[in-house]
Amino acid sequence: MRNILAIAKREVASFMLSPIIYLVTAAFLLLTGLYFWLTLTWMVEYGEPPTVRYTIEFMIVVFVFAGPLLTMRLLAQEKRMGTLELLLTSPVREGELVLGKFLAGLAFYVLMVAPTLLYPLVLEIFGNPDWGPVWSSYLGLLLFGWVFLSIGTLASAVTQNQIVAAVLGVAGNLGLWLFVGAPATDPNIDPRLADVLRILDLQQHLDGFLSGAIDTKDIFYCLSVTVLMLFVATRVLEARRWQA
Amino acid sequence: MTLDSRRKEKIGNVLLILAALAVLVALGFLLVERHFSLGSEIAFGIAAVLLVAFVFVEPLRTRKWVTGRQARYGSNAVLMSVVLLVVLAVGNYLADAHPYRVDVTANRRLSLSQETVDVLDALEGPVRVVGFFPSTAYPDQAQDLLSQYEYHYADWESTFYDPVVEPSRASEWGVTDTWRATVFIIYQERQDVIHTVSEREVTSALVRLSRAEQPVVYFLTGHGEPDLADTQDAGLSTLSERLVNVGFEVASLNLLITETVPSDASAVVLLSPITPLAQDELDRLAAYLDGGGAGMVLLDPLPNPEDDSAALLAWLAERWGVQVRNDIVLDGTSYLYPMPTVPLVSAYGVGPIGDGMGTVETYFIEARSIQDLDPDAGPNYVPVVQTSANSWGESSWEELSQYPERLPEFDEGEDVGGPVDIGVALEDRDSDSRLVLFGDAHFCMNIAVQDAGNSDLFVNALNWLTEDEELISISPKVDEDRYVVIRSALVRNALFAILVLLIPLTVAGLGVLVFVVRRVRRPK
Numbered sequence: 001m002r003n004i005l006a007i008a009k010r011e012v013a014s015f016m017l018s019p020i021i022y023l024v025t026a027a028f029l030l031l032t033g034l035y036f037w038l039t040l041t042w043m044v045e046y047g048e049p050p051t052v053r054y055t056i057e058f059m060i061v062v063f064v065f066a067g068p069l070l071t072m073r074l075l076a077q078e079k080r081m082g083t084l085e086l087l088l089t090s091p092v093r094e095g096e097l098v099l100g101k102f103l104a105g106l107a108f109y110v111l112m113v114a115p116t117l118l119y120p121l122v123l124e125i126f127g128n129p130d131w132g133p134v135w136s137s138y139l140g141l142l143l144f145g146w147v148f149l150s151i152g153t154l155a156s157a158v159t160q161n162q163i164v165a166a167v168l169g170v171a172g173n174l175g176l177w178l179f180v181g182a183p184a185t186d187p188n189i190d191p192r193l194a195d196v197l198r199i200l201d202l203q204q205h206l207d208g209f210l211s212g213a214i215d216t217k218d219i220f221y222c223l224s225v226t227v228l229m230l231f232v233a234t235r236v237l238e239a240r241r242w243q244a
Numbered sequence: 245m246t247l248d249s250r251r252k253e254k255i256g257n258v259l260l261i262l263a264a265l266a267v268l269v270a271l272g273f274l275l276v277e278r279h280f281s282l283g284s285e286i287a288f289g290i291a292a293v294l295l296v297a298f299v300f301v302e303p304l305r306t307r308k309w310v311t312g313r314q315a316r317y318g319s320n321a322v323l324m325s326v327v328l329l330v331v332l333a334v335g336n337y338l339a340d341a342h343p344y345r346v347d348v349t350a351n352r353r354l355s356l357s358q359e360t361v362d363v364l365d366a367l368e369g370p371v372r373v374v375g376f377f378p379s380t381a382y383p384d385q386a387q388d389l390l391s392q393y394e395y396h397y398a399d400w401e402s403t404f405y406d407p408v409v410e411p412s413r414a415s416e417w418g419v420t421d422t423w424r425a426t427v428f429i430i431y432q433e434r435q436d437v438i439h440t441v442s443e444r445e446v447t448s449a450l451v452r453l454s455r456a457e458q459p460v461v462y463f464l465t466g467h468g469e470p471d472l473a474d475t476q477d478a479g480l481s482t483l484s485e486r487l488v489n490v491g492f493e494v495a496s497l498n499l500l501i502t503e504t505v506p507s508d509a510s511a512v513v514l515l516s517p518i519t520p521l522a523q524d525e526l527d528r529l530a531a532y533l534d535g536g537g538a539g540m541v542l543l544d545p546l547p548n549p550e551d552d553s554a555a556l557l558a559w560l561a562e563r564w565g566v567q568v569r570n571d572i573v574l575d576g577t578s579y580l581y582p583m584p585t586v587p588l589v590s591a592y593g594v595g596p597i598g599d600g601m602g603t604v605e606t607y608f609i610e611a612r613s614i615q616d617l618d619p620d621a622g623p624n625y626v627p628v629v630q631t632s633a634n635s636w637g638e639s640s641w642e643e644l645s646q647y648p649e650r651l652p653e654f655d656e657g658e659d660v661g662g663p664v665d666i667g668v669a670l671e672d673r674d675s676d677s678r679l680v681l682f683g684d685a686h687f688c689m690n691i692a693v694q695d696a697g698n699s700d701l702f703v704n705a706l707n708w709l710t711e712d713e714e715l716i717s718i719s720p721k722v723d724e725d726r727y728v729v730i731r732s733a734l735v736r737n738a739l740f741a742i743l744v745l746l747i748p749l750t751v752a753g754l755g756v757l758v759f760v761v762r763r764v765r766r767p768k
Contacts, residue, residue, distance in 0.1 A: 016758070017758060017762065018758075019755040019756070019758050019759040019762075020755075021755070022751055022752060022754050022755025022756075022758060023752060023755050025751050025755075026748040026749070026751040026752035026755065027748070029747050029748040029751060030744065030748035033743040033744040033747060033748060034743075034744050036743060037739065037740050037743050037744055040728065040730075040739070041736070043728045044728055044729065044730050044736075047727060049726035049727065049728075050726060050727070050728040053384070115747055115751075118742075118743070118747070119743070122739060122743070123728055126728050126729060126730050126735075127726065127727050127728030127729060128724065128726055128727065129726065129728075130349055130350045130724075130726060131350075132347075132348030132349045132350055133348065133349060135348065136348050190280070199336055199337070199340050207387070207388070207391060208345070208391070211349075211354060211384070211388040211391070212347065212348045212349040212353070212354055213345050213346070213347055213348070213349075213354045213388075213391070213392075213395075214345065214346045214348060215343050215344070215345045215346075215395075216339055216343055216344040216345070217336070217339040217340045217343045220335060220336060220339040221336055221339070224332040224335065224336055227328070227332065228328060228329065228332055231324075231325065231328055232325060235321040235324070235325060238321065239318070239321065
């Protein structure tokens with residue numbers, strides 16, 4: 001655990017010194033701020049009930065693309081710089097390294113998202129939102145962040161090129177977000193296969209969080225993908241030992 | 245390496261390439277056909293045969309792959325990954341099959357009532373819901389509600405379309421109104437349609453579809469009423485088809501021939517009689533209703549008051565406390581242009597019939613007005629259809645005879661001023677009997693029944709008359725009135741400045757600061 005936290009701290013410090021990360025965060029907050037302001041205008045104009053549902057949904061779509069930008073350097077940079085071997089010769093196991101890096105990405109993800117808590121606060125000042133769905137939406141945002149960041153961590157583990165890691169991460173996120181569930185709507189598809197694809201479809205697991213219904217199956221799904229991705233990332237790093 | 249071993253290696257490579265090609269072909273079949281077919285099975289079989297052939301041709305290479313260092317570590321990693329994958333897959337399957345949900349909304353908006361859960365528990369077989377929601381019809385709220393049904397009933401499948409975005413899909417289902425929600429609920433090869441997605445509406449539809457015995461609705465005959473099989477403008481063939489489609493059995497009944505209303509009757513309908521009812525018939529109808537029965541009476545204006553059934557009007561006044569005036573309602577504000585004698589209605593009284601109508605429009609061709617004779621006594625009187633405040637019941641047939649050359653005028657003291665009731669629901673809780681009364685019958689004849697929500701109104705009224713008592717207790721969940729109000733343009737602009745400009749620029753500024761500090765501190 002100490003090793004994991006040490007790696008995470010070192011990585012967060014490195015995040016804080018990266019100007020690119022600040023620009024990515026600023027761009028993210030600009031987009032989500034604008035989107036929230038537009039939905040706020042719509043709620044005021046049309047007397048719609050106050051909600052952050054659409055903004056959270058938008059943030060998740062943004063993170064399909066932005067998540068891998070956070071994680072692309074986690075392991076790929078260590079490989080490119082040749083510091084991965086150095087790390088692995090120290091008393092740090094591959095699993096600890098992967099977990100530490102993932103936790104660092106997660107910490108920065110939380111820092112990125114934290115300013116958006118201002119949005120429900122604005123709704124509270126000028127209206128009376130239902131806070132149950134607000135908190136459940138943020139829980140969904142956090143768990144979906146786990147999924148995107150774990151996919152990005154795996155992508156970063158398989159290559160030493162950060163651009164390739166980002167592209168692989170976006171492809172993985174898009175695969176779960178858009179493409180896995182698409183064939184399930186085909187009426188000609190085998191119903192058993194459609195059921196499997198429906199369970200795998202990331203979008204299917206979002207509605208409950210956004211509407212205020214926290215479901216164990218949605219939480220279990222997000223945890224499963226995260227555990228699987230981090231496990232495979234660890235195995236990929238381990239493979240370097242016996243492939244050498 | 246000998247010539248023989250080189251040849252074997254070449255053959256082995258060819259076998260591997262062919263096996264890979266066979267697997268690709270099999271995956272291609274799967275991708276196109278979306279299920280295992282003969283083609284994909286043959287391709288997978290060929291791939292397996294080619295791999296077995298490879299093992300025979302290249303046993304040394306196979307053994308090296310299987311027992312080598314990389315293979316040992318690799319297979320170990322693959323095996324562990326597969327085990328984890330299986331554990332997670334089984335876990336997800338179980339979590340999907342037995343979900344547990346916590347509703348965190350303020351008024352438990354996403355939890356179904358016990359009545360609905362009981363109805364769902366009694367269902368057997370798949371329920372399919374196909375919803376057409378334009379973006380203006382609050383699709384999110386409807387989908388949230390329907391997802392609750394899916395949560396409680398595993399064999400539930402909901403599909404949603406936007407009829408504006410997918411017009412071909414809408415026309416395939418016969419959806420012509422692209423401005424309101426249309427939801428088809430299909431169960432046991434029967435189908436119901438609703439336009440307001442509330443728990444009460446969805447559960448009521450499920451109850452109707454799952455009834456073992458179809459409710460029988462008798463239409464009285466013998467007084468020149470329109471015929472159920474008549475396909476002409478004044479016939480009821482379209483209404484009859486719609487009623488059968490939504491699960492009613494429709495039959496004719498002549499109370500002069502039959503001494504009592506049959507015991508299987510769920511409701512009796514008297515629709516536009518043009519000759520008076522005999523006292524015997526009326527007594528039989530009254531006895532049925534007093535025994536807890538349900539009836540619907542639709543009366544058109546009759547220029548000759550002698551054609552009106554005095555006994556019927558007297559019974560309505562004495563037993564039900566309502567007066568059906570022999571007038572014609574004219575509406576100066578909401579009417580089917582250019583005919584003020586055809587009022588157009590889009591707001592309905594609060595109650596099960598009106599709630600199910602939403603804001604869909606209905607119109608009535610020359611309707612007569614209905615009045616509550618004593619609001620403080622008698623059966624419970626609920627207006628279902630009401631014309632606008634700028635309407636009135638014109639009782640002068642002399643003036644009406646000059647229409648349309650000369651528009652009748654409202655005469656204080658003689659005519660009834662708007663808003664005028666032209667459809668009411670009456671309920672006598674002592675005898676448990678119900679009566680729906682309309683001052684028009686044209687709206688459910690072939691000439692108009694397919695337009696707007698006309699047939700929905702008739703079906704909703706019949707549903708209320710024949711529905712199970714337990715459903716009446718499912719009342720819509722009333723959420724706190726939620727709003728967000730920003731009146732000042734200055735505040736709006738300030739929010740824009742803070743949320744869209746200040747926060748991102750501050751973060752970007754920090755980034756620039758980090759960049760500058762790092763450059764300054766970088767050793768030269």
